[in-house]
Amino acid sequence: MKNSIIIFRKQVKDTGRNLALGIQFIMFPLMAIIMENAIQVKDMPPHFFVGMFAVMHIGMAPLNVMAAVISEEKEKNTLRMLFFGSVKSVEYLLGIGGFVFSACMVGTVVFAVVGGYGGVEFLRFLLIMAAGICVSMLLGAVIGILTKSQISATTIATPTMMVFAFLPMLAMFNETIAKVADYAYSQQVQLMLNGLASGTRTEPKSLLVIAVSAVIAVGMFIYAYRRSGLL
Amino acid sequence: MENQFQTKEFQTEDNKQLDQNAIAIANVSHRFGDKEVLKNISLSVKKREIIGLLGPSGAGKTTLIKIITGQLVPTSGSVKLAGCDMRSPSPAIYRRIGMMMDDCGLYERLSCYDNLRLYADLYRIDHDRVEEVLKWVGLYEARKCPAQKLSKGMRGRLMLARAVLHRPEFLFLDEPTSGLDPATTGHIHELIFGMCKEGTTVFLTTHNMTEAEKLCKHVALLNEGKIVEYGEPQEINRKYNHMNRLKIRLYSGKDLDLPNTEEAAEQVYEYLQTRQIETIHSTEPNLESVFLELTGQRLQE
Ligand SMILES: Nc1ncnc2c1ncn2[C@@H]1O[C@H](COP(=O)(O)OP(=O)(O)O)[C@@H](O)[C@H]1O
Numbered sequence: 001m002k003n004s005i006i007i008f009r010k011q012v013k014d015t016g017r018n019l020a021l022g023i024q025f026i027m028f029p030l031m032a033i034i035m036e037n038a039i040q041v042k043d044m045p046p047h048f049f050v051g052m053f054a055v056m057h058i059g060m061a062p063l064n065v066m067a068a069v070i071s072e073e074k075e076k077n078t079l080r081m082l083f084f085g086s087v088k089s090v091e092y093l094l095g096i097g098g099f100v101f102s103a104c105m106v107g108t109v110v111f112a113v114v115g116g117y118g119g120v121e122f123l124r125f126l127l128i129m130a131a132g133i134c135v136s137m138l139l140g141a142v143i144g145i146l147t148k149s150q151i152s153a154t155t156i157a158t159p160t161m162m163v164f165a166f167l168p169m170l171a172m173f174n175e176t177i178a179k180v181a182d183y184a185y186s187q188q189v190q191l192m193l194n195g196l197a198s199g200t201r202t203e204p205k206s207l208l209v210i211a212v213s214a215v216i217a218v219g220m221f222i223y224a225y226r227r228s229g230l231l
Numbered sequence: 232m233e234n235q236f237q238t239k240e241f242q243t244e245d246n247k248q249l250d251q252n253a254i255a256i257a258n259v260s261h262r263f264g265d266k267e268v269l270k271n272i273s274l275s276v277k278k279r280e281i282i283g284l285l286g287p288s289g290a291g292k293t294t295l296i297k298i299i300t301g302q303l304v305p306t307s308g309s310v311k312l313a314g315c316d317m318r319s320p321s322p323a324i325y326r327r328i329g330m331m332m333d334d335c336g337l338y339e340r341l342s343c344y345d346n347l348r349l350y351a352d353l354y355r356i357d358h359d360r361v362e363e364v365l366k367w368v369g370l371y372e373a374r375k376c377p378a379q380k381l382s383k384g385m386r387g388r389l390m391l392a393r394a395v396l397h398r399p400e401f402l403f404l405d406e407p408t409s410g411l412d413p414a415t416t417g418h419i420h421e422l423i424f425g426m427c428k429e430g431t432t433v434f435l436t437t438h439n440m441t442e443a444e445k446l447c448k449h450v451a452l453l454n455e456g457k458i459v460e461y462g463e464p465q466e467i468n469r470k471y472n473h474m475n476r477l478k479i480r481l482y483s484g485k486d487l488d489l490p491n492t493e494e495a496a497e498q499v500y501e502y503l504q505t506r507q508i509e510t511i512h513s514t515e516p517n518l519e520s521v522f523l524e525l526t527g528q529r530l531q532e
Pocket residue numbers: 263268286287288289290291292293294295
C-alpha cells in the first residue's frame with residue numbers, strides 16, 4: 001500500500017511535467033466552462049455542453065493516459081526497475097490507476113459545478129462519471145499492457161478513444177449511428193447525464209450496458225494481465 | 232569442451248571456495264533466435280573484488296550482465312548470485328543489487344533529486360541519503376535539473392548514484408565510462424574504488440583495456456561470446472611475455488625491433504659493447520595486445 005502511494009506521488013510529478021498528458025485531464029472541463037458561458041441558444045437542452053464534453057472527458061483522458069503511462073514505463077525500462085525496487089504489479093496498477101482516477105474526478109467535479117448540480121444530483125453525476133472513467137481506465141490499461149512501446153500504444157488508443165468519445169456526439173445527428181452507439185458505455189453515460197440534466201428517469205438499459213461493458217473490460221484486463229504480465 | 236580454460240579453472244575451485252563466491256556462472260549459453268551470443272561461459276567472482284569483463288562491442292557483455300541480474304534467462308547453464316538462482320530470482324535479492332546500464336530506466340522528466348527520492352522511498356531509506364549520494368557523485372548543484380537535460384557524463388553519474396543509493400552488496404556496471412571525457416571517467420573510477428573499499432562486489436564491463444587494468448582485480452576477456460582468457464591483468468600480461476619485444480635505435484639512425492629471445496640478446500649485447508645503442512626499451516604486452524594475439528581482433532576500432 002505504501003508503495004502505491006509512492007507510485008501515485010511519482011505519477012503526479014511526472015504528469016505535471018508532461019504537457020501532452022496533463023492537458024488531457026483539463027481540456028474538456030476547460031472547454032465546458034468556456035462554451036457554457038460563451039454560447040447560449042434558446043432550444044438547446046440544459047447544460048448541453050457539460051454533458052457532451054463530460055462524455056468526451058470519459059472517453060479520452062483515462063484511456064489515453066493509462067495506455068501512455070504503462071507503455072512508456074515498459075519502453076523506457078522504468079517499470080522493470082520499479083519491480084527491482086520491490087514494487088508489486090498490483091501496487092503499481094493501484095498507484096497509477098489511483099492517480100488517473102483522481103485526476104479525472106477533479107475534472108468531473110468541474111463539470112458538476114459548471115452544470116449547476118447540487119446535493120444528491122451532484123453525487124449521482126460523480127457516480128455516473130466514475131463508472132465511465134473506470135471502464136475507460138481498464139481499456140487503457142489493456143492497451144498499455146498488450147503493447148510494447150508508447151507509439152504502438154497510441155496507435156491503438158487513439159482510434160479506440162475516438163470511437164467512445166465521439167460516438168455519443170455523432171449519435172445525436174444520425175439515427176443509424178445512434179442504434180450502434182446504444183451498445184457503447186459512453187453513449188449510455190451520455191443518456192444518463194442527459195436524464196440527470198432534464199430530470200427524467202434512468203433507463204435500466206443504460207445501467208445494463210455499462211455493467212456489461214465493465215465486466216467485459218475487467219475480463220479483457222485479466223486476460224491481458226495473465227497473458228503478458230506487466231512487463 | 233569449447234571453453235577449456237575456464238572450465239578447468241572452475242573445477243579446480245574446491246567446494247568451500249565455491250560457497251564464498253559471490254557470483255557463480257556455470258556453462259551458460261544464450262541464443263537470440265538462431266544466433267548464439269554466449270557460448271558455454273563459466274566464471275566465478277569472489278566477494279569484495281572488482282571484476283571486469285573486457286571485450287569489443289557485440290561480444291555479449293551486456294547480455295551476460297542481464298543474465299546475472301535476472302533480466303534474461305539463459306538458454307542453458309546455471310547462474311547464482313549470493314546463492315540465489317538468478318534464472319528465477321526472488322524479489323528480495325534486488326535489495327542487495329545495484330545496477331547501472333544503458334536502459335536502466337531514469338524518469339526523464341523528473342529531476343535528479345526526484346529520481347533518487349522515488350527509490351529512497353521504495354527502499355524506505357532516509358532522504359538524507361539522497362543528498363549524500365548526490366554530493367558523492369557531484370550532482371548536488373544539479374539536483375533540480377530534469378534527467379533529460381543532463382549531459383552524458385551527468386547522466387552516468389545519476390545512474391551510478393541510483394545504483395548505490397541503497398548501499399548494495401553487488402554493483403553491476405555496464406560500460407560505466409563509455410563515451411565520457413577523461414575527467415568524468417577518472418571521477419567515476421574513484422567512486423568505483425570507493426564502493427569496493429566499503430565492501431561492495433563490483434562487476435563491470437568495458438571495452439577499454441586501460442580501464443580494466445586500472446580497476447579490476449580480475450578480468451575476463453570476452454570475444455564473440457567466449458571467454459578467451461581470465462586472470463589478474465598483470466598475470467595475464469606476464470603469461471604472454473613471449474610477446475615482449477625490444478625496440479632499439481642505433482646511433483647510425485637504424486631502428487631495430489627484436490623479439491626478446493636468446494639470439495636477440497647476443498646481438499643486443501654486441502651493440503651494447505660497441506656502444507652503438509642510442510635508445511632501448513622493451514614493449515610489454517598489455518591486455519590490448521593479448522586480446523589481439525588471442526582473437527585477431529582489436530578491442531576498439
Ligand atoms: N534482444 C536481442 N535480440 C537479438 N539479438 C541481440 C539482442 N540483444 C543483443 N543481441 C545481439 O547479441 C550480441 C551481443 O550483444 P551485447 O550483449 O549487447 O554485446 P556487448 O554489450 O558486448 O556490446 C550482439 O551481436 C547483438 O546484436
